[in-house]
Amino acid sequence: MSALPRLGLGIGWRPEIDLTVESLPGVDFVEVVAEGVRPGNLPESLRVLRGRGVPVLPHAVSLSLGGADPVDRSRVAHLAAVAEALGAPLVSDHVAFVRGGGWEAGHLLPVPRTRDALEVLVANVLDAQAELPVPLALENVAALLDWPDADLGEGEFLAELVERTGCWLLVDVANLHVNARNLGSDPLAFLDAVPWERLAYVHVAGGAEREDGLYHDTHAHPVTQPVLDLLAELRRRVDPPGVLLERDDRYPSDEELAAELAAIRDVVRPQWT
Amino acid sequence: MSGGTRDGGVDPGDAERRHRLAAAQTDLLRALVLSADPPPGFDAERVRAQARALRAKRRRIVARLRPDLVDQLGDRFSPLFDAYAAANPRRAGSTTRQDASSFADWLAQRGEVLPPRRRWWWRRGR
Numbered sequence: 312m313s314a315l316p317r318l319g320l321g322i323g324w325r326p327e328i329d330l331t332v333e334s335l336p337g338v339d340f341v342e343v344v345a346e347g348v349r350p351g352n353l354p355e356s357l358r359v360l361r362g363r364g365v366p367v368l369p370h371a372v373s374l375s376l377g378g379a380d381p382v383d384r385s386r387v388a389h390l391a392a393v394a395e396a397l398g399a400p401l402v403s404d405h406v407a408f409v410r411g412g413g414w415e416a417g418h419l420l421p422v423p424r425t426r427d428a429l430e431v432l433v434a435n436v437l438d439a440q441a442e443l444p445v446p447l448a449l450e451n452v453a454a455l456l457d458w459p460d461a462d463l464g465e466g467e468f469l470a471e472l473v474e475r476t477g478c479w480l481l482v483d484v485a486n487l488h489v490n491a492r493n494l495g496s497d498p499l500a501f502l503d504a505v506p507w508e509r510l511a512y513v514h515v516a517g518g519a520e521r522e523d524g525l526y527h528d529t530h531a532h533p534v535t536q537p538v539l540d541l542l543a544e545l546r547r548r549v550d551p552p553g554v555l556l557e558r559d560d561r562y563p564s565d566e567e568l569a570a571e572l573a574a575i576r577d578v579v580r581p582q583w584t
Numbered sequence: 585m586s587g588g589t590r591d592g593g594v595d596p597g598d599a600e601r602r603h604r605l606a607a608a609q610t611d612l613l614r615a616l617v618l619s620a621d622p623p624p625g626f627d628a629e630r631v632r633a634q635a636r637a638l639r640a641k642r643r644r645i646v647a648r649l650r651p652d653l654v655d656q657l658g659d660r661f662s663p664l665f666d667a668y669a670a671a672n673p674r675r676a677g678s679t680t681r682q683d684a685s686s687f688a689d690w691l692a693q694r695g696e697v698l699p700p701r702r703r704w705w706w707r708r709g710r
């Protein structure tokens with residue numbers, strides 16, 4: 312339960328922008344999709360960053376901790392091996408399920424916010440933590456649909472998960488915006504409900520409205536002002552240990568990425584300057 | 585390991601809860617990847633939007649893994665991929681690379697692309 316390190320400002324490392332990430336000014340830490348890394352054969356760019364002392368945090372997308380099946384120990388073992396190969400101070404995945412009934416969704420789906428689902432999630436998280444060498448942080452996901460018959464709000468659901476498992480939180484303010492737009496959920500109620508002393512770091516990302524009228528968490532568009540406004544709301548409640556920009560597609564110029572990082576830094580100042 | 589309690593015993597409620605949750609999640613997944621009817625209580629329009637988003641993500645990943653197929657198919661890539669995806673939902677535990685390879689085989693079987701060269705070589709060698 313000891314405190315996690317202060318991380319600062321970060322960006323998601325992706326193979327397509329490896330040189331950009333290495334050369335961007337003011338990048339204090341990076342995150343890498345854990346399933347894309349072989350612990351015995353790390354990409355050279357990640358070795359360069361580690362050599363400079365930049366923390367590299369494995370971010371998993373496939374544990375399906377919110378799924379009904381028991382945790383797949385081989386997936387947890389892979390995440391553990393990646394964490395050890397990178398010397399990472401913590402790892403993360405999502406409050407989500409990605410498979411079930413023999414089918415793979417291919418993306419993170421929201422879990423029902425029921426007592427049943429919470430009990431199963433708690434059991435899965437405890438099982439995963441038992442196999443991991445470092446603390447586990449869990450992220451709120453973006454959703455296009457909502458389950459009926461929720462017993463708890465999303466913030467309360469995460470607060471109870473934290474209390475019962477000792478996990479950390481990775482709060483994605485872009486996902487809060489997506490859910491507010493698509494589901495009408497109240498992002499401020501979320502920000503008021505979560506236990507900030509367990510915040511590991513924060514995600515920021517861009518999205519866009521599509522022809523279906525829904526706002527999609529694309530990670531392929533610029534960060535929008537409403538997302539930065541939510542980051543400011545978060546900042547009023549906590550001094551976040553870290554904030555990380557996710558960009559996964561339609562990569563802009565290095566200058567544009569640097570400007571997005573600068574905009575994030577402006578919101579979380581003055582503690583970091 | 586799963587279903588254990590802090591004192592090491594087995595929690596009988598755990599299996600029941602997992603069973604109920606599995607049923608609910610499987611119903612939603614069937615609507616998303618098999619185009620089954622949305623489970624009761626869900627907004628059907630949102631389930632369709634989520635299904636489209638999942639298929640689009642799957643298509644983007646395969647396009648990234650197999651730019652050669654994108655080049656060969658041009659404008660036909662998306663409709664062909666969507667037809668393949670609708671008929672071939674991903675099995676649990678399968679990888680995106682297996683999906684890409686399976687799509688290439690599906691295309692070759694339909695004569696949409698030239699079969700991989702190694703197969704020609706293998707057949708001629710017999």
